[in-house]
Amino acid sequence: MITEIAMLTIDPARAADFETAVAIAAPLFRAAHGCHGIALERVIERPGQYRLVVRWESVEAHMRDFRNSAAFGEWRALAGPFFVGTPDVTHSESVAAYF
Numbered sequence: 001m002i003t004e005i006a007m008l009t010i011d012p013a014r015a016a017d018f019e020t021a022v023a024i025a026a027p028l029f030r031a032a033h034g035c036h037g038i039a040l041e042r043v044i045e046r047p048g049q050y051r052l053v054v055r056w057e058s059v060e061a062h063m064r065d066f067r068n069s070a071a072f073g074e075w076r077a078l079a080g081p082f083f084v085g086t087p088d089v090t091h092s093e094s095v096a097a098y099f
Helices: 012-030 061-067 069-083
Strands: 004-009 037-040 049-056 087-093
Touching: 004 012, 004 061, 012 037, 012 069, 037 061, 049 061
Parallel strands: none
Antiparallel strands: 004 049, 004 087, 037 049
16 A cells, blocks of 8 residues: 655635635545545644645556546646645655554
8 A cells, every 4th residue: 555645735825725625526536546545634834735645556556547547637627726836746655553
């Protein structure tokens, strides 16, 4: 299982509309091949900064399958207008869980 973490920066004055847009987009991820979940986290110390956390079966499920799908275009059409910069996207995998 792979975790995608996208650091997103938006105009804090548009936070409620952005959160609504992500909620509307959530079914696009639910329907995506290899997607196992999505969460949106607001960074408390930095108004306007969010973490989009998506669980994928593999990096390829995200980067090849989802990124090349119509759903990705729909996601960007919904959320992209809120971005104040280019999202910083990384992938990680768990190497240990202690509790």
